[in-house]
Amino acid sequence: MSNRLELQEITRTFHDGGNERTILDRLNLEVDEGEFVAVMGPSGSGKSTFLSIAGALLEPTSGRVLLDGASIIGKEKQELSELRLRKIGFIFQSANLIPYLKVEEQLMLVAKLAGMEKAKAGKRAKELLDKMELAHRRTAYPDTLSGGERQRVAIARAFMNDPAVLFADEPTASLDAARGLDVVQMIRKQVREQRKSAVMVTHDDRVLSLCDRVLWLENGKLVER
Numbered sequence: 001m002s003n004r005l006e007l008q009e010i011t012r013t014f015h016d017g018g019n020e021r022t023i024l025d026r027l028n029l030e031v032d033e034g035e036f037v038a039v040m041g042p043s044g045s046g047k048s049t050f051l052s053i054a055g056a057l058l059e060p061t062s063g064r065v066l067l068d069g070a071s072i073i074g075k076e077k078q079e080l081s082e083l084r085l086r087k088i089g090f091i092f093q094s095a096n097l098i099p100y101l102k103v104e105e106q107l108m109l110v111a112k113l114a115g116m117e118k119a120k121a122g123k124r125a126k127e128l129l130d131k132m133e134l135a136h137r138r139t140a141y142p143d144t145l146s147g148g149e150r151q152r153v154a155i156a157r158a159f160m161n162d163p164a165v166l167f168a169d170e171p172t173a174s175l176d177a178a179r180g181l182d183v184v185q186m187i188r189k190q191v192r193e194q195r196k197s198a199v200m201v202t203h204d205d206r207v208l209s210l211c212d213r214v215l216w217l218e219n220g221k222l223v224e225r
Ligand SMILES: Nc1ncnc2c1ncn2[C@@H]1O[C@H](COP(=O)(O)OP(=O)(O)OP(=O)(O)O)[C@@H](O)[C@H]1O
Pocket: 014, 015, 016, 023, 041, 042, 043, 044, 045, 046, 047, 048, 049, 050, 093
């Protein structure tokens, strides 16, 4: 199968006071195995909304989302969270760490929920934290981390279960230039070598050359420029 992820005619409206606003308007997207797609667009254009729908965190008003050929719309909550744990990695615009867990525990929790063996999970957590230059912060709580450190924990956590598809919402926003580039290079490496797929929302021109395709969210649709 070559199309890992497919969005078909996705529409999403929000009620805002008495008004109905259409944020996504029959949006289509196909992402292949081994493909890394960047999405750009002005603030408020619907990038996070699009990414949440693609990553099974938000239901569209209409349209279909297919992951490895199977529809993820209308699944039971339980089934959806299993799917997210096993197949999807999500890096949020804000790091979204769990306040009462230490750095290492953030990674171990998602591994445990996905049923990974503890020794294997511990080894993988250590490797990822090393890669993110976070080894020295292993036992720190999120509120004692800098913004960039928090974001790096979130990135390590998203890689923890070796997801087939990675969604990243401005993953480099709170990182310095060198670290930002490192992170995107890491995503690219995973995508290429392990035949993963990734969709990244970004405002950062410097990382676009690492992506296979750049799309713009305009008037509720994804377009090439
Ligand atoms: N739950 C919601 N209820 C009502 N309106 C919403 C909701 N979520 C998003 N919106 C609106 O939809 C529009 C798109 O929001 P979204 O967060 O997708 O934009 P974005 O492109 O990610 O912006 P940014 O670059 O600032 O992160 C915004 O006007 C926002 O206010």
